[in-house]
Amino acid sequence: MxxxxxxxxxxxxxxxxxxxxxxxxxxxxxxxxxxxxxxYEKQIFKLDNNNINYRLGFSFAPIDANNGYILIFPIMLQxxxxxxxxxxxxxxxxxxxITTKGNFFIMMPLSLGYRYEPNDKDYYxxxxxxxxxxxLFGFQYQNWAGITYGLKL
Numbered sequence: 001m002x003x004x005x006x007x008x009x010x011x012x013x014x015x016x017x018x019x020x021x022x023x024x025x026x027x028x029x030x031x032x033x034x035x036x037x038x039x040y041e042k043q044i045f046k047l048d049n050n051n052i053n054y055r056l057g058f059s060f061a062p063i064d065a066n067n068g069y070i071l072i073f074p075i076m077l078q079x080x081x082x083x084x085x086x087x088x089x090x091x092x093x094x095x096x097x098i099t100t101k102g103n104f105f106i107m108m109p110l111s112l113g114y115r116y117e118p119n120d121k122d123y124y125x126x127x128x129x130x131x132x133x134x135x136l137f138g139f140q141y142q143n144w145a146g147i148t149y150g151l152k153l
Contacts, residue, residue: 025039026055026126026151032093032130034059038059040056040057041078042054056075059072070097070105071100073095090113092109109144113129128148131143
């Protein structure tokens with residue numbers, strides 16, 4: 001019986017390390033949300049040097065007289081690798097966009113970046129190459145980049 005209790009305790013401690021959930025709020029200049037976006041990021045998996053986060057955002061920008069403003073909702077899945085202050089950051093996602101005149105767009109942002117996250121601080125900086133892929137009506141590829149500042153909640 002003690003053997004099973006020991007196994008359960010080990011499993012419980014392992015899950016505590018895997019399922020720690022850090023939360024962030026961030027501001028991204030350019031990047032996956034267009035000109036600028038506000039994002040909420042939550043860690044959903046952590047094991048040693050590997051983190052998987054999801055990110056939800058909101059952005060809006062003026063387009064032109066025919067389309068008015070565009071509302072952009074980026075949703076990203078991020079993989080962060082590294083255990084020091086310097087980390088690699090990879091991501092893939094979808095942006096759902098709608099103009100104030102009713103036009104709807106879907107695009108796929110990708111992310112390849114560098115993340116500076118000091119272990120003893122509650123913030124991070126991310127510098128990333130974020131190409132935006134449009135695939136619904138033909139294939140279009142737009143080069144883009146972004147800078148992000150995030151705060152841990």
